[in-house]
Amino acid sequence: MKPPRITDSSLRDGSHPVRHQFTVEQVRAVATALDDGGVPVIEVSHGDGLGGSSLQYGFSKTSEMDLIEAAAEACRSSRIAVLLLPGVGTREDLREAKKRGAQLVRIATQCTEADVSQQHFELAKELDLETVGFLMMSHMRPPQVLAEQARLMESYGADCVYVVDSAGAMLPGDVRSRVAALKEALKCEVGFHAHNNLGLAIGNSLAAMEAGAEQIDGCLRGLGAGAGNAPTELLAAVLDKLGLNPGLDVFKLSDAAEFILAPLMPFQPIPNRDAIAIGYAGVYSTFLLHAKRQGERLNLDPRDILVELGRRKAMAGQEDWIIDVAQDLARQKAGQQLPQ
Amino acid sequence: MPPTPIKAAILGTGNIGSDLMFKLLREPGRLKLALFAGIDPASEGLARARSLGVSVSDGGIDAVLEAKDISIVFDATSAKAHVRHAPALAAAGRVAIDLTPAARGPYVVPSANLRAHLNAPNVNLITCGGQATIPLVYAVNQVTPVAYAEMVSTVASLSAGPGTRQNIDEFTFTTARGLEAIGGAAAAKAIIILNPAEPPILMRNTVYVMPAGDFDEAAVTRSVERAVAEVKSYVPGYRLKSAPMFEELKTPQGVRRIVTLLVEVEGAGDFLPRYAGNLDIMTSAAWRVGQTLAERFNRPKISATS
Numbered sequence: 001m002k003p004p005r006i007t008d009s010s011l012r013d014g015s016h017p018v019r020h021q022f023t024v025e026q027v028r029a030v031a032t033a034l035d036d037g038g039v040p041v042i043e044v045s046h047g048d049g050l051g052g053s054s055l056q057y058g059f060s061k062t063s064e065m066d067l068i069e070a071a072a073e074a075c076r077s078s079r080i081a082v083l084l085l086p087g088v089g090t091r092e093d094l095r096e097a098k099k100r101g102a103q104l105v106r107i108a109t110q111c112t113e114a115d116v117s118q119q120h121f122e123l124a125k126e127l128d129l130e131t132v133g134f135l136m137m138s139h140m141r142p143p144q145v146l147a148e149q150a151r152l153m154e155s156y157g158a159d160c161v162y163v164v165d166s167a168g169a170m171l172p173g174d175v176r177s178r179v180a181a182l183k184e185a186l187k188c189e190v191g192f193h194a195h196n197n198l199g200l201a202i203g204n205s206l207a208a209m210e211a212g213a214e215q216i217d218g219c220l221r222g223l224g225a226g227a228g229n230a231p232t233e234l235l236a237a238v239l240d241k242l243g244l245n246p247g248l249d250v251f252k253l254s255d256a257a258e259f260i261l262a263p264l265m266p267f268q269p270i271p272n273r274d275a276i277a278i279g280y281a282g283v284y285s286t287f288l289l290h291a292k293r294q295g296e297r298l299n300l301d302p303r304d305i306l307v308e309l310g311r312r313k314a315m316a317g318q319e320d321w322i323i324d325v326a327q328d329l330a331r332q333k334a335g336q337q338l339p340q
Numbered sequence: 341m342p343p344t345p346i347k348a349a350i351l352g353t354g355n356i357g358s359d360l361m362f363k364l365l366r367e368p369g370r371l372k373l374a375l376f377a378g379i380d381p382a383s384e385g386l387a388r389a390r391s392l393g394v395s396v397s398d399g400g401i402d403a404v405l406e407a408k409d410i411s412i413v414f415d416a417t418s419a420k421a422h423v424r425h426a427p428a429l430a431a432a433g434r435v436a437i438d439l440t441p442a443a444r445g446p447y448v449v450p451s452a453n454l455r456a457h458l459n460a461p462n463v464n465l466i467t468c469g470g471q472a473t474i475p476l477v478y479a480v481n482q483v484t485p486v487a488y489a490e491m492v493s494t495v496a497s498l499s500a501g502p503g504t505r506q507n508i509d510e511f512t513f514t515t516a517r518g519l520e521a522i523g524g525a526a527a528a529k530a531i532i533i534l535n536p537a538e539p540p541i542l543m544r545n546t547v548y549v550m551p552a553g554d555f556d557e558a559a560v561t562r563s564v565e566r567a568v569a570e571v572k573s574y575v576p577g578y579r580l581k582s583a584p585m586f587e588e589l590k591t592p593q594g595v596r597r598i599v600t601l602l603v604e605v606e607g608a609g610d611f612l613p614r615y616a617g618n619l620d621i622m623t624s625a626a627w628r629v630g631q632t633l634a635e636r637f638n639r640p641k642i643s644a645t646s
Contacts (some may be wrong), residue, residue: 033597054490054529055591056492056531058591061592086509087512087531087532088512088531090513091509113505116534119507119509132631202461220550297587299645314538315533317531318494318533320602324544327582327585
C-alpha cells in the first residue's frame, strides 16, 4: 500500500450539519489549520455542491464563492477543490469557482448516471482543473456496473474516480469489491469517500486502500452529513501508525479538530438511531436533518421516514421526496392507505 | 360544417416525434397529420408510421417544404437541426412548433401564455420540467407577486435520452428562465435529478414558491387548483400529489411563508411508457399548441362560409 492522498471535506460535507451557515472567518480558520496540518486538498462548496443554495437543500448564509476565495487565500500549499452535481450546479458556477481560486473539481453523479457529466468534465479540462469523478450512492449497484460508469468518467477526462458511500451503507467487503473493480477497469486513480452511519468510516477507508484506492476523504471531527465522515485527524493517526502517513501532522490536525472545528459545530455527528437508520436503509446521509424536520412537522418518527425512503430507492439530492414520504406516512397514520 | 382540417407535419422520427404521431392519430382535432419526415430511410420510426398508413418521407426538412399544403410543422429533431429548420420554415410561411431546446421563437406554456403568441411564426415548448411547473408558478403569481420560484424535477433514468443527458445545464438554465419569463418569478432556480429505480418512477416535480409579501393561502390554493385542472385538460396524467403546503422558512430575505407543491405526471402511454410523463407532457403540450394555432387558419374560412 502507498500513502493515500487526503482530501478534507469539512468545509463541504461539513456544510450539511452546520446547515450551510459557514462564515468567511470560520472558513479561513479551518483552511489555515488544514493547510498547516499538511492536508493537500480542501473541498469548499455548499454541501450539495456549487449552486446548492436553495429551498430544496437550504440557503447558504455566505456565498460559496466568497468562501472558496477565503479558503484559497488562507492556504500556502493546500489546493482548493469544489463539488459540482450536474443538474444542480452548472458550468457557469464552475467558471466562477475557478476565478475565485478553485484548482480541482469533483463532479458527482448518481452511480448509474455518469453520462450527465461529460460537458462538465470537458469544461474542467479546458479550465485546466484537476478532475475527480464522484459516483454517489455506490452501494446501490454491483461492482461491474460501477466500473462501467467509472470508465465513462475516465473517458470524459477524470483524473480519479471515487466510490462514494453516500449512505454510509457499505461493509468493508462491499468497499473492497467496488474499489477493486474500478482499479481493474481504469488507468486513472481511484478514491473512496466514507460515511460513518454504521461506524465503519475509518475501517472502510482502510479496506479501500487495501483494494488499491489512492485517494481518501476525511472531515475534521468527522463533520459531515448523517453520522459524518472519516475524521481527518483519526485518518492521520491511523495512517501514521500504518507507516503510510502522506505528510499529515497528527497533533496539529487533532488540535484543529478539538479547538477550531469542535467549537463551531452545532452538534457532533455520531451514529445515533437516525443515522444508523440511514446506513441500514441505504439512504442519502444528507436526508438526516430534513427527515427530522418533516418528522417534527407531522409528528412522525424520522426513522420511519428514512426507512420508507430506502424502500422507494430515493437517490442523492432527492430531499423533496422526504416531504412526499412524510405526507404519505402521516396519511397512513391517520388511517388512509399508502399509495403504491 | 366542421372546419377543414389543417395539415400538419412532424419532423423527427424518434421517441418524441413518434409519441406525438400517435396522439395526432388518436385525436386529430383540427389537424390532419399529412407527413411524418425524418432523414434516415431505415429508421424504426418511419417504418412504424408507414405501417400505420401515415405518409412518410426520409427527405427531412426538404420534404416538408415541398409539401405546400402543410401549414404547421412540429419539430422534434434536435436543437442544432431546428436552428437550421427555423428560418427555412419561416421563409416558407409555415408555423413551427419547436419541441427542441433551440428556442428560436417565444417560450409557450399552453395554460399560461399561449394566447399571447397566437400569431407567432415559431413557438418553443421550453422543457418538460418547464411545462410541468411553470403553470403552477404562474398560478401563484396571479394571486400574489412571486419573488422566487424553485423547481425540482425527478425523472426516471430510462426516460432521459441522450439530448437531456448531454445538455443537462441547458435544462436548468432554460427551465429557470421560463419560470421567470412566463411564471412571473423575479428569480428562479431549476434542479433535475435522474432516478434509476426499477420499476421506473413516474415523473415527479416539486415546486417551491416564495411570494414577495403576505398572501391569502386559500386564494393561492384555488388558483393552483384551477391551473392543475387546465393542464389536466391536455395532460390527463397531471395531478397534485397533495394539497398545497404552506410553511414558514428562514431564507436570505428573512422568515418567509413558502408554498410547496408536489406534482406527478403519468404519461398517456400512447407510444412511450406511462412512467415517461416528462416526455408525454411535451407531446401533449405540442398537441394543444397545434390545436390552438390551427385556429388562425380556420378563421377566414369560417367567415367565408358563414
